[in-house]
């Protein structure tokens with residue numbers, strides 16, 4: 358049984374449901390209804406987190422360390438990165454803590470975010486953390502409200518730029534999330550009743 362469950366989750370892409378539930382819970386707790394996502398509010402509601410902007414080696418955007426009981430979560434962000442990139446990395450590390458630590462995946466109590474490499478797939482935990490970070494900062498239902506019109510193909514650069522400004526993310530991150538938006542069936546789930 359155990360083995361079958363593990364094999365299935367390793368091969369099926371939508372293990373993203375767990376990441377989405379974590380994100381929905383955070384949005385509900387903070388009553389997040391309008392962009393941009395405000396980390397000050399998240400951090401004041403979650404005092405287990407300590408965030409520092411520090412020098413990190415090139416190629417390393419951020420990392421998180423947890424105490425064994427998960428009571429203390431320390432995040433280091435590469436201070437030379439742009440603000441939108443810092444925000445995405447912070448969101449990524451939060452998903453590692455709220456999802457992967459809770460699921461028992463962070464056995465060595467640490468995780469990081471490295472610059473993507475063109476060749477090869479990012480590991481599953483990294484893709485989940487990126488998915489969760491994007492969902493935390495740019496929920497599809499909120500994009501749907503903010504966009505001037507709905508397209509089923511790529512948005513023009515002017516729209517991408519404006520959306521990235523409103524949501525305080527990089528244009529690259531916005532483009533990736535807009536791909537999820539345009540290929541979605543349009544029934545956007547809101548975490549509020």
Ligand SMILES: [Zn+2]
Nearest residue numbers: 469470483486
């Ligand atoms: Zn990571």
